[in-house]
Amino acid sequence: MSEKKILITGASRGLGLAISNLLSKEYTLILHATREESFTNVDPKHHLLCADLSDPGQLNEFCKRLKKEHGDTLYGVVNNAGITFDKPLIYQPENEIDRLLQVNLKAPIMICKAVMKQFLLNKSGVIINVSSCVGETGNAFQAVYSATKAGLAALSKSLAREVSALNEEHSIRILSIAPGFIETDMTDKIPENYRQDYLKAIPANRFGKVNEVAEVVAFLLSDKASYINGTNININGGIL
Ligand SMILES: NC(=O)c1ccc[n+]([C@@H]2O[C@H](COP(=O)([O-])OP(=O)(O)OC[C@H]3O[C@@H](n4cnc5c(N)ncnc54)[C@H](OP(=O)(O)O)[C@@H]3O)[C@@H](O)[C@H]2O)c1
Incomplete structure (x- = not known):
């Protein structure tokens, strides 16, 4: 097993769980969810580091522990944890x-900030921020969600440029991925009539599977993707 450690946020379900299952053999994982009880059957070689990232105090503590307990051995971050509250903006409570x-958005930014200094010292590291197709296309009833996802794509591109401005020779890569509609708890909540409308817009004629995203993440973390940096990778079955 490699000594490389990878943090995966939101690793208890959906995309995060599929990503952690796929990476489990090759890397030592730092698995995050809101609470330890969200996990069952964690391999003892991995670490749990849990926090409700909607709580600024818990986010702050999470970043401190990440740096203190894993900072010098961390190789990669998959900022995957995310939430939706789908409704028209006019009815969305503050x-x-x-x-x-x-x-x-704020949690991934603070996690990038927490790990970046050590990545610059090591001159290596990979960050993958999980954006969404709606960050580019926009989506009715997901105005704020879409704005956060567009923010993650911009954050990734900006940080990639910032790293090269600070450090000429390095192998640090910062990317975002933009999944389309992938079958998870998050998309299970979409009403059937909307699901049918979304399907019509997907040339692949089906929703995606979590493993189809996990495989891309594994590739992007690996040295095989050494020249892919500062970009947003679509995984969406062909949605324009
Ligand atoms: N599914 C899709 O079609 C799709 C498409 C594009 C982008 N995405 C993005 O992909 C990511 C994963 O989506 P998913 O569908 O796999 O989601 P999911 O099945 O709903 O899982 C969400 C994960 O995030 C964690 N989480 C939820 N609230 C949190 C909080 N307040 N603080 C910390 N962690 C929290 C959950 O932990 P607990 O188990 O402890 O609650 C869980 O591990 C998200 O960023 C989502 O926006 C998904």
Whole structure:
């Protein structure tokens, strides 16, 4: 097993669980969810580091522990944890707007900030921020969610450029991925009539499977993807 450690946020379900299952053999994982009880059957070679990222105090503590307990051995980060509250903006309470911004955007920013200094010292590391196709296309009833996902794509591109401005020779890569509609708890909540409308827009004629995203993440973390940096990778069955 490699000594490389990878943090995966939101690793208890959906995309995060599929990514952690796929990476489990090759890497030592730091698995995150809101609480330890969200996990069953964790291989003892991995680490749990849990926090409700909607709580600024817990996010702060999470970043401190990440740096203190794993900072010098961390090789990769998959900022995957995310939430939705789908409704028209005019009916969206401010506390939901705050939670969307906090979990989907502020937490990944603070996690990038927490790990970046050591990555610069090591001159290596990979960050993959999990954006969404709606970050590019926009989506009715997901205005704030879409804004957070567009933010993650911009964050990734900006940080990639920032790293090269600070450090000429390095192998640090910062990317985002933009899944389309992937079958998870998050998409299970979409009403059937909307699901049928979304399907019509997908040339592949089906929703995606979690493993189809996990395989791309594994590739992007690996040295095989050494020249893929500062970009947003679509995994969406062909949605324009
Ligand atoms: N599914 C899709 O079609 C799709 C498409 C594009 C992008 N994405 C993005 O992909 C990522 C994963 O989506 P998914 O469908 O796999 O989601 P999911 O099945 O709903 O899983 C969400 C994960 O995030 C964690 N989480 C939820 N609230 C949290 C909070 N307040 N603080 C910390 N962690 C929290 C959950 O932990 P607990 O188990 O402890 O609650 C869980 O591990 C998200 O960023 C989502 O926006 C998904």
